[in-house]
Amino acid sequence: SVLYALIFVPYVVAVVFACLRIVSALFLKETLAQASQEAEQMVHDRMKDVENTLNKLNALFQAADTSGDGQLNIEELAAIVNNDKVRMLLAKLGVDAGDSEVLFHVLDEDSSGTIPREQFIRGIKKVRGEARSMDLIPVAEHTKEILKLVQSVHHLVIMDTAHRRDHNGEVNI
Secondary structure, eight states: OHHHHHHHHHHHHHHHHHHHHHHHHHHHHHHHHHHHHHHHHHHHHHHHHHHHHHHHHHHHHHHHOTTOSSEEOHHHHHHHHTSHHHHHHHHHTTOOOSOHHHHHHHHOTTOSSOEEHHHHHHHHHHHSSSOOHHHHHHHHHHHHHHHHHHHHHHHHHHHHHHHHHHHHSSOOO
């Protein structure tokens, strides 16, 4: 009869809708669990990569330090950088080792003529890869400061020149 159909059809629709919602919630829960596991795996893989890189850099430093004093000089760095395997490792890390003298001066932060292990590892980490905007911000700020200093020196030179002109009638530099 029509009365049963009017009651039964909405009931069936409501039950089917509820079942679909339950199934979609289960799929969503499983998807979120998989995404969480993948994120944890990515963090774990990244930490493993960092540890592996650190071990390789330590081994590279150890191999380069032929004198055994715990510091690299320019000759030791040049000798190890000329090795093709070392060049490939540094290239894989994003470090251009084409000119060992330039690399040495970049890594020698304190201009002491030697590079201790910690400074070597820190320097390689800094120079690896392409320059990021984060790396360029301090350069831009220093450039602005230098520009201000040059402008103030320029202004002082102009003032001094004008002052000399007023007193002597000619410019004496």
